[in-house]
Amino acid sequence: MENEIQSIQKRNYIMNKTALNILKIFLISLTLVTMTNQIINAQVINLNGKWGIIKDTLNELTINNVEEKDGWQNITVPSTWHIVNEEFLDYQGIAWYRKVIPINKIETGKRYILEFEAVDYLSKVYINNKFIGENEGGYTPFSFDVTDDLKEGDNKILIRVNDPTAEEKRTDGIRYWHIPHGKQSWYVQCSGIWQDVCLKIKPVNFIKSAKITTNISGKFEAEIDFDFHDVSKKENFSIKIYSPDGEEVFQFNKIADRIT
Structure with a gap:
């Protein structure tokens, strides 16, 4: 009986942890997509x-x-x-x-x-x-x-x-x-x-697209494609990622005329 209870508790722990990881992935993805849309969707x-x-x-x-x-x-x-x-x-x-x-x-x-x-x-x-x-x-x-x-x-x-x-x-x-x-x-x-058809007016340098690949482990990859037309102009590039409770868990900043 004790072993069955421990087994159930272990399964519940794994399920809860998996659900939490999925929630984290969703929130991280949502944050990045929202950030990207704000930049991509100009006038x-x-x-x-x-x-x-x-x-x-x-x-x-x-x-x-x-x-x-x-x-x-x-x-x-x-x-x-x-x-x-x-x-x-x-x-x-x-x-x-x-x-x-x-x-x-x-x-x-x-x-x-x-x-x-x-x-x-x-x-x-x-x-x-x-x-x-x-x-x-x-x-x-x-x-x-x-x-x-x-x-x-x-x-x-x-x-x-x-x-x-x-x-x-x-x-x-x-x-x-x-x-x-x-x-x-x-x-x-x-x-x-x-x-739909539209004409978008964007800055001379802008984020062209963003692809986010998630994993049930909680890890993810973000692939961001830039379109630079004025390489002489330095741009401030910043990414921030927040946990489900609103805590900033990652930040990246770089000022560059070309980001790779």
Whole structure:
């Protein structure tokens, strides 16, 4: 009987210790994520809402003639283009999006980052008729530094989106089944800009991303990716970690123009 009680007490101790470690990991992760979000999320210009869209059924439109084409319609971003009307209901292939964003003043010493949460599937981005970059993949975020491509006043964004069909000649030689699919192939398509779009205004040097890997033992690793555009400018880098009861358990400070 005594051995059973000791065994139960030991199990309870291990469970309580494990729960405490999990709580510590959660709080540490929450602290770091909160800190990172405060730094990463600078001024945000929401680009959701009304956009223009047009189908390119024959894959004949280019950045030079797409805006002259008749047939532009309105679409609300974020959303799949299949909800626009019956014409788009079962459409797969290429479509173009457009939007004009006014910028009163370009702030010096700032970086302008155009961010997409997800665009299905292949996307090419243009600003003021200049090619900015492209992305493949319909489920993950991507971004472009467009600081040097914007101007004060109206800025025109055009996005060519390709959601391949079985007829590769109309979708840049790419077929639908060339795309690596998982369970999502069981469902209907979700073509177009189906997640949020925004323009973020950040400091010249900023934290680009942070990845926190935790362990049930209570140990963790934090991997922080910086984006430095002005290496001549010294930055004050600081990390503080607090225990569940609010006690500071770790602090790191460094003033440097390059942190590794």
